[in-house]
Amino acid sequence: MRIAVVGSGYVGLIAAVCFAELGHAVICVDNDTEKVAALQAGQVPIFEERLPELLARHRGEGLQFSTDLHLAARQSEVIFIAVGTPQAANGEADLSYVEACAREITAELDEYKVVVEKSTVPVLTNQWIRRTLRFNGAIDENYDVVSNPEFLREGTAIEDFLYPDRIVVGADSERARAVLRRVYQPLIDGSYYSLPSCVPGPRDLTSGARYMETSARSAELIKHASNAFLALKISFINAVSNICELVGTDVQEVSAGIGADFRIGSRFLNAGIGYGGSCFPKDVRAFYKIAESVGYDFDLLQAVEEINEAQKLSFLKKVRAALWTLKGKRIGVLGLAFKGGTDDIRESPAISIVQSLLAEGCIVSAYDPAAMEKARQTMADHENLRFACDEFDAARGAHALLVVTEWPQFAGLDLQRLRQTMLYPVMIDGRNLFDLNQMASAGFHYYSMGRPVTEPKLAPRMDMEYK
Ligand SMILES: NC(=O)c1ccc[n+]([C@@H]2O[C@H](COP(=O)([O-])OP(=O)(O)OC[C@H]3O[C@@H](n4cnc5c(N)ncnc54)[C@H](O)[C@@H]3O)[C@@H](O)[C@H]2O)c1
Incomplete structure (x- = not known):
């Protein structure tokens, strides 16, 4: 045709x-x-x-x-x-x-x-x-x-x-x-x-x-309702992850148990820093607005958005909790794309987190396997922002390393080498890429989403203490 x-x-x-x-x-x-x-x-x-x-x-x-x-x-x-x-x-x-x-x-x-x-x-x-x-x-x-x-x-x-x-x-x-x-x-x-x-x-x-x-109308609704439902699933597990933190349990265990129910399914039940990208944020809002315009108050969608926004703030709170003060701290950031596997940075939570850190006076060194070019074009020149050539370059001399995009290659990094590259052995993982025991054994103070904070199992190296 x-x-x-x-x-x-x-x-x-x-x-x-x-x-x-x-x-x-x-x-x-x-x-x-x-x-x-x-x-x-x-x-x-x-x-x-x-x-x-x-x-x-x-x-x-x-x-x-x-x-x-x-x-x-x-x-x-x-x-x-x-x-x-x-x-x-x-x-x-x-x-x-x-x-x-x-x-x-x-x-x-x-x-x-x-x-x-x-x-x-x-x-x-x-x-x-x-x-x-x-x-x-x-x-x-x-x-x-x-x-x-x-x-x-x-x-x-x-x-x-x-x-x-x-x-x-x-x-x-x-x-x-x-x-x-x-x-x-x-x-x-x-x-x-x-x-x-x-x-x-x-x-x-x-x-x-x-x-x-x-019908044409049903097809239009199917798309908006599908995206809104996926966003809802993400916000739901993020809300649950907050409860997990408050009662001291692990959201990954909880989501595995929920997702094993075939009526629910395990996809889109990963706690993290929230959804982003060019679709979910705008489609949830547009669905809310079109519902309103035809006379229905879809306030469930408002809650989905609020939880999503709160996740970014909760992540920043963890960075503060891990580092005490932020001004002048060197932060390595892994990820800029709104999710792994793409170079798309539209509405990326990673970008908004980098911007918040810069506003707090941090010195940021960021790396993403695919989105560097787009990030360079989009983010205004900032004297405290540097684009690194790889993960280890981003981590070099850092007081903390943040994981903000779920690229599979980050999960396979050599943790010993990473820790030795950094100034403080602190990782704050917004995507729950690492196993808690693995991080403790690798000597990290490890903060993640909806899971207990892990302390290093190894004795900290003297030269890493409070430089
Ligand atoms: N990106 C996704 O993952 C995805 C998935 C499903 C649906 N969608 C939807 O598909 C649509 C497109 O999304 P996208 O991500 O491809 O957007 P995009 O911004 O990447 O691409 C849109 C393109 O349309 C071009 N364009 C705009 N006005 C034009 C005109 N009058 N004549 C010719 N070209 C014109 C722009 O130059 C641009 O290249 C959106 O409605 C989006 O919500 C996106």
Whole structure:
């Protein structure tokens, strides 16, 4: 099929590459000319596993990049809108980018095309897009507007797209439903998974991926409700972790016991410094606002947000408790991305913690395996902030080392070497990456989330004491 994808960010670029992988002819459009030039020149703008390989496979073949939305829409049967829907000042989703796309493509709806909301949008956006198309002169018979929310996770985006838990298509006409079934056919019938060239995935889907057809409104709600529920799960376990600290037990034992119940499940039950990223914070707020606008007070979501904010403060409190005073202290920070496996620092709790430490007069040396470049571009030059070349460089001479992003490689660090690099053997782990006994044996004063503080089992080296 001929497909246009508007937006070449985390979602648009992955969708475009994966549609090309499914055999479609795809034009990926962005109004950021630099981004498009870089993509045309073969650069890979985001850190995502398998993306370089798939871009190399399809660029210039089934996948083109362009800044010309009109041309792309004219040539396509299906137009996926995957532009940003950031949080507006009042907490609602800012849908102006979506509206701008709808306005622009209207002129090209001179024969039947399906316009697909791939961006995360509040319920009823579908009818606003229809209205925009109609007001700008589109004839009703020439289009349908479909909601096809995206559930990919950054870090495993390609795998998630090609091996989805479910594909949700919300359409109010059979004609549009038939078009979307053709788009996803190789995943629905499982034929993609039998190709010798298919990207390997986490499970066998040769009998086909789960494909769910709903109304447009339900599909829009499914996306917001899914993200809000995942955020709620995180805030729930964080609240439980606070109780664990107060009564002196270990949240990891508790969450293992809760998660063993298959009705609950163990995913998203890791206590930590809270959720971040470009989706959960804005989607929880937008869901709250859209509920309010239709007359429902979803105050449960307010509590989810409050607990999430409080986790960052609780982490900073631990840093203070571990170091007494903060001004002038040298702090090594492991992690800047909002989670492991990505270079995305949008709404990253790690960044906000670094900023708080700098505001308190700390001298920070930070390292992240993928997000250094983005952090350098985003964080204002600060005389007390240095970007380190690796974990040991970040830890060198530090009064404390903080873990704020759950990169698996941090969990495998040589702890003896790390401790010897540091000035004080103090680690404050906002992601519970380490085992308590392991840290005690390695000689650390170890603070984590929802677990008892551990003291070193080894006698402290004299030269480490209170320099
Ligand atoms: N990032 C995720 O993990 C994720 C997952 C699921 C859903 N989503 C949703 O998908 C949407 C996109 O998210 P993202 O992370 O890819 O955003 P992004 O900011 O990475 O990318 C958006 C892109 O759209 C482009 N754009 C904006 N207006 C445009 C226009 N008029 N014409 C052409 N291009 C335009 C921007 O230049 C940018 O490159 C959001 O609604 C988000 O909530 C994101």
